[in-house]
Amino acid sequence: MHVVKEARATVIHPTAIVAPGAQLGDGVTIGPWCSVGPDVVIEDGVELISHVVVDGHTRLGAASRYFPFCTVGMAPQDLKYKGEPTRCEVGARTVVREHVTIHRGTAMGAGITRVGTDVLIMANAHVAHDCVVGNRAIIVNNVVMGGHVCIGDDARIMGSAAIHQFVRIGHAALVGGVTGVEADIIPYGSVLGNRARLVGLHWIWLRRNGVKSDEIHRMRKAFLSLYPKNGGDQPFAVRLDAVRQAFAQDQRVQEILAFIDAPSSRGLVRSAREQGRGQDMEDA
Structure with a gap:
């Protein structure tokens, strides 16, 4: 009808x-x-x-x-x-x-x-x-x-x-x-x-929108690999390639990597970790 x-x-x-x-x-x-x-x-x-x-x-x-x-x-x-x-x-x-x-x-x-x-x-x-x-x-x-x-x-x-x-x-x-x-x-x-x-x-946002704990754990691991405390010993490009390979099957990590790879007029916001100040904020 x-x-x-x-x-x-x-x-x-x-x-x-x-x-x-x-x-x-x-x-x-x-x-x-x-x-x-x-x-x-x-x-x-x-x-x-x-x-x-x-x-x-x-x-x-x-x-x-x-x-x-x-x-x-x-x-x-x-x-x-x-x-x-x-x-x-x-x-x-x-x-x-x-x-x-x-x-x-x-x-x-x-x-x-x-x-x-x-x-x-x-x-x-x-x-x-x-x-x-x-x-x-x-x-x-x-x-x-x-x-x-x-x-x-x-x-x-x-x-x-x-x-x-x-x-x-x-x-x-x-x-x-x-x-x-x-x-x-x-x-x-x-x-x-x-x-x-x-x-x-x-x-x-991730927790409130139903992202499972194991996926959040992988995202945290990928983030720490990209942005290690005090900047790490390797250039960002090397860390980026390592994360690209290690998290090839993780959709949200790949979304972050695709954003980084896209053309930009302004570059990326730097991590507080790279300057040795600030910490990973669990409740940010």
């Missing part, structure tokens, strides 16, 4: 401004004093609570929510930008809190800024032009990122972290609060410090 879904009413507050040409799905709520530009596409069930500005060639995914004074799809803070029709996309069920700014892409970059599905971006955070934020990522209050940053699925970026342009942050990585990130962070990596240093793996 085919079930026909009943369309839900779209509600637009009298004080909101929705430009001709904007496309609104079913069940959209646009609250007081919101502004929606002519090239915006808003999918089913989206809620703009109040004082939200959405502009440019922007698509808001189904059932996503936007809190007061956030802006999505505004022109980038890049002096090379000359008004090109670049884009911005936010995925389904993502929550964007107060005073967040998400800018559209640039012609010099990928031409699009993407935020994934089920993401939480907390108050006062900034997602710059051409950034990619993966699915289920959590971006905490006051996080700022330069252009072209790529954040993997399930990453956790704690409060007031600052991320340099072109940095890559791997799957399920953890960035500690008030951490300055100038280089790439391996998948599952945990970094801390005024200038980020790798202090271990994101053990809490």
Whole structure:
């Protein structure tokens, strides 16, 4: 039996401004004093609570929510930008809190800024032009990122972290609060410090997401082989080849190695162990 879904009413507050040409799905709520530009596409069930500005060639995914004074799809803070029709996309069920700014892409970059599905971006955070934020990522209050940053699925970026342009942050990585990130962070990596240093793996995420103890043990062994205390006696390239061979069948270790092998504009965050300070953090 085919079930026909009943369309839900779209509600637009009298004080909101929705430009001709904007496309609104079913069940959209646009609250007081919101502004929606002519090239915006808003999918089913989206809620703009109040004082939200959405502009440019922007698509808001189904059932996503936007809190007061956030802006999505505004022109980038890049002096090379000359008004090109670049884009911005936010995925389904993502929550964007107060005073967040998400800018559209640039012609010099990928031409699009993407935020994934089920993401939480907390108050006062900034997602710059051409950034990619993966699915289920959590971006905490006051996080700022330069252009072209790529954040993997399930990453956790704690409060007031600052991320340099072109940095890559791997799957399920953890960035500690008030951490300055100038280089790439391996998948599952945990970094801390005024200038980020790798202090271990994101053990809490691994345990909470059902990774078995024997696999966590292998990941710990691989990490210690890559980043031995005091840097070890061998060059990093030699340690990398040894781990590649010893853990050829371990999918998560291979994910880390593939990230290390990929092209990078910024290099890798160095380990605190290499400088003889910091320890592997069991509860990072």
